[in-house]
Amino acid sequence: MSDPTTLKDVYLDNNATTMVDPAVVEVMLPYFTEQYGNPSSIHSFGNQVGRSLKKARQQVQALLGVEHDSEIIFTSCGTESDSTAILSALKAQPERKEIITTVVEHPAVLSLCDYLEKDGYTVHKLKVDSKGRLDLDEYARILTERADHIAVVSVMWANNETGTIFPVEEMATMAADAEVMFHTDAVQAVGKIPMDLKNTDIDMLSLSGHKLHAPKGVGVLYLRRGTRYRPLLRGGHQERGRRAGTENMASIIALGKACELAAEKMAYENTEVKAMRDRLQEGILASVSHCFPTGDVENRLPNTCNIAFEYIEGEAILMLLNKAGIAASSGSACTSGSLEPSHVMMAMGIPYTAAHGTIRFSLSCYNTMDEMERVIEAVPSIVAQLRKLSPYWGEDGPIEDPEKLFAPTYA
Numbered sequence: 423m424s425d426p427t428t429l430k431d432v433y434l435d436n437n438a439t440t441m442v443d444p445a446v447v448e449v450m451l452p453y454f455t456e457q458y459g460n461p462s463s464i465h466s467f468g469n470q471v472g473r474s475l476k477k478a479r480q481q482v483q484a485l486l487g488v489e490h491d492s493e494i495i496f497t498s499c500g501t502e503s504d505s506t507a508i509l510s511a512l513k514a515q516p517e518r519k520e521i522i523t524t525v526v527e528h529p530a531v532l533s534l535c536d537y538l539e540k541d542g543y544t545v546h547k548l549k550v551d552s553k554g555r556l557d558l559d560e561y562a563r564i565l566t567e568r569a570d571h572i573a574v575v576s577v578m579w580a581n582n583e584t585g586t587i588f589p590v591e592e593m594a595t596m597a598a599d600a601e602v603m604f605h606t607d608a609v610q611a612v613g614k615i616p617m618d619l620k621n622t623d624i625d626m627l628s629l630s631g632h633k634l635h636a637p638k639g640v641g642v643l644y645l646r647r648g649t650r651y652r653p654l655l656r657g658g659h660q661e662r663g664r665r666a667g668t669e670n671m672a673s674i675i676a677l678g679k680a681c682e683l684a685a686e687k688m689a690y691e692n693t694e695v696k697a698m699r700d701r702l703q704e705g706i707l708a709s710v711s712h713c714f715p716t717g718d719v720e721n722r723l724p725n726t727c728n729i730a731f732e733y734i735e736g737e738a739i740l741m742l743l744n745k746a747g748i749a750a751s752s753g754s755a756c757t758s759g760s761l762e763p764s765h766v767m768m769a770m771g772i773p774y775t776a777a778h779g780t781i782r783f784s785l786s787c788y789n790t791m792d793e794m795e796r797v798i799e800a801v802p803s804i805v806a807q808l809r810k811l812s813p814y815w816g817e818d819g820p821i822e823d824p825e826k827l828f829a830p831t832y833a
């Protein structure tokens with residue numbers, strides 16, 4: 423949708439964060455100037471802002487297919503929504519001390535679960551197969567055996583690294599049948615795949631503004647009517663007492679608008695953006711040897727592809743891509759900086775020699791097909807350049823010397 427004639431940097435890191443849509447910036451600006459009222463105030467300054475708050479809530483409702491406006495709680499980010507959901511489930515059901523989640527969650531869920539484990543809770547982490555798919559039989563077994571002990575199931579709707587989509591609607595129904603609460607971290611899925619929450623058994627859902635062209639620092643927790651709940655932040659009566667703190671009005675207005683635009687662009691995302699992603703993947707696989715897409719490519723977000731380039735380092739690829747004016751990501755931004763490959767790649771059993779070289783390309787509606795061609799042209803020489811330096815790569819391909827393959831460090 424952007425002007426393809428200007429040769430600007432190519433941004434393919436939209437699962438890390440997105441550009442704020444110019445139309446979103448426009449609607450939020452008045453909330454820094456004239457519209458500075460507190461929505462709780464009983465005067466015209468407050469009333470006007472209060473009406474806008476209501477409208478933003480309706481815009482979120484429409485995108486998610488939510489029936490009651492009381493089911494939308496504005497928060498400060500996806501992480502806060504995840505923490506609130508899980509901690510609320512534990513607080514509201516103190517007799518239940520177990521959680522079901524997966525090994526491939528975002529750190530916003532996994533780190534919290536690790537902390538809770540140290541605090542005496544039991545966390546069942548569902549494993550994935552080599553394509554990143556969950557084993558629903560294992561899930562059913564734990565649900566049945568531990569039903570009375572499980573406080574909450576928390577499974578992401580789509581994985582941020584591979585784009586793999588999980589069958590959360592089916593899993594929520596299984597949880598409901600076992601009378602267990604179900605939460606989904608839908609931060610990556612909202613706006614990319616259609617949702618109709620009123621016709622699901624999902625009790626709680628997290629989303630984040632900055633992953634769908636709204637600013638950083640605003641999120642939503644969807645809380646189904648009748649779901650037992652304990653607030654994380656107590657104080658004023660904002661959000662019906664379920665999330666105290668004066669509303670971040672400019673960002674909430676922005677998120678509402680971004681949800682409205684996401685609904686309008688959903689079809690484009692699943693046709694044009696998907697076509698660009700498919701062309702990018704196909705172009706790279708056709709011109710580079712020893713690389714493969716990771717995750718469940720059949721059930722994947724339309725904007726994401728994650729490619730493992732064997733025998734080279736993801737960080738090095740990123741640096742050279744960056745030099746060529748292309749922004750992507752290796753592993754997840756939250757785990758990079760460590761030498762370990764991402765927990766998602768390890769969970770799928772991707773060999774070390776490939777897991778170290780995974781690159782995530784995540785698109786948005788602002789990308790163009792011309793940009794994909796630029797990336798397809800740049801990648802082969804970057805990979806060749808790095809393989810020349812790789813101790814695992816010889817004259818005519820990988821060196822099949824196990825001692826070298828498992829050498830602890832690069833020469």
Ligand SMILES: *Cc1c(COP(=O)(O)O)cnc(C)c1O
Nearest residue numbers: 499500501528530582609610630
């Ligand atoms: C980005 C992300 C989060 C965290 O959202 P913030 O608003 O940055 O706190 C949580 N879960 C997933 C899957 C994400 O991609």
